[in-house]
Amino acid sequence: MRNSALILIGLLFAFQSAIAKAKPTPTPSVSPTDTTIATDSVTPTPTPVKKAHWIPWPPIREEARTITFSVNGAYYDDGDRRGSSFSFVDIKAIRKIDEYFVTGEGSIRFLSATSTTDDAKQIDLRTAKVTLAENWFSASVGRMDVSEMLTTTRFFGRYPLMGLRRVTGACLYLPVKFLVGIEDYRNVSSPPTALTFWYLPNIFGDTTANVSGTQSLFLAQARARFKVSKIQTVLLINYGKSKSDFFNYSSINGNGTFSTAAEFTVANNYTAYGEFGIQNTSMTSGTSAFTYGVSLKRLGTFGPFSIDDLIFEMQVPVSKDLNNPFTGGDAVFPELAVLPQSALYIKLKARIRGIFVEADITNNQNDFTFADLNRLNTNSINLPLPLGPGYESDSTQIPFRSNSYDKYAMLIRVGIQF
């Protein structure tokens, strides 16, 4: 009898809840008709609108997306007369932010060496990302380019990610106030500070990577942007921790990895920047480096010739360790070990009318990246190498290095965008 009464009360409660849910709520419904929506209400009081029991997904429309193409020819020389040339086409599709505040991006690269064959030597899926944005957060998942978020440098840097630009994972961005106190209701514009979190299942090459979580890296960033006099300043502090220890001298070390970066911009076009990173916080000596540089944008137009971007960047190893395989060290064959040296990167991006001409020069040896591993310094024949690409230019995003510190590699690109 008692059980029956309880069941009856439960059924009544469920029925009442169902009726309550069926009642129209005063929440205004979001109409999926167009990207620009106007409500009928003039007063702040929302008018009761019957909530639709099913809302369709946004229609597929031509104006809801942007597709850009980049067609390029390039010449590459590593400084030892081993020149090669190739062509590549980038296709990037962006889903514009829709009525549900959802956006997405996908980009593909087709690369073919200069030859008579039509086959693409390389097809890359460079980004494939879905983003949900709200007024107080944005969340992304998929393959994404994190270089602009993680650092202020253009070529070197990104030490917690071993120099990687593109990773696959999830990202959460929250604009927050770091100062604790009573918030002034009048001042509710977004604060100049924010927190960003990344969860990356792995940062290795695809033949080594798995998503079991053992290779995962968790990253957190505190970001601040403020103005001092006429200097626009950006400060970043990154901290990461991996679940397991794969390489003591890498950021996947089971302990922690850290970097801090800053950027100072004057008149929107002239920027000085830098990043200091420690790839293993428990082994500061041997895993830390500093990058600094200057970027000059929109320098001028002379007839049909325009100078769009000029960059000087230098990477300086703060501490050196002959056992670090990511900086030329070799604990297996010590006689082969070398110490890291400072490396330079220069970029000139110009334009002849609408044709981009870019020249990149560096004596980079891929220090502090996965690309510096080899069979000898890892003493492994099972490890699929390379574990990751080396440093890439921010515009071409093609990894390139010189043959030695004494020689300069060169990458020249000519291309158009439409």
Added chain:
Amino acid sequence: MRPSRLIPVLLLLAAPAFCGSDPFENVITKWAWAINELQSHRRESPVTYPPVNSQSSQTAPSGGHHAVKNHKAETTTTKPVDLPAPIKSTFKANTAWTGITANVIDFGTHFTVDVTTDQPANGWALKRQSTKEIVLKGSLNNQFYFQIDCPEKFVRDYGITVFIGDNSYPCFIQIFQ
């Protein structure tokens, strides 16, 4: 014709002489006073106003009630009658990803917002802060500037969220003080 039948006609013709040139004179005078009182009251708010002038009344079409109304307003009150002028206000915010400048022009019945950002934006949303209601929203193509034309009357409740960068970082600016 009998003289008694002429009396209503004569009264009708003489009516303007007793009542004035416009039968709506009292109403017009009353409204002109009220409008001027409201204008002077609004000028006390901290929002900057453009200089008030009487161009709006001068550009009204001549003849009919417009001409009579303006003439009577000027003769019966010391303050000129003027229509509500657009109110311009500028708001700035320095967020974690971009600086935002919003120029609001309140036309009385509707308002526009010119938004400029330091970084390219790919979307925006105009919302009421009290109810969190999205009034208008739109997508952009990595633009540094866009304009919002809202058909609603401007109230001190609006804010704009601008979505910046590849990950659509939300950057919010309040457009009232």
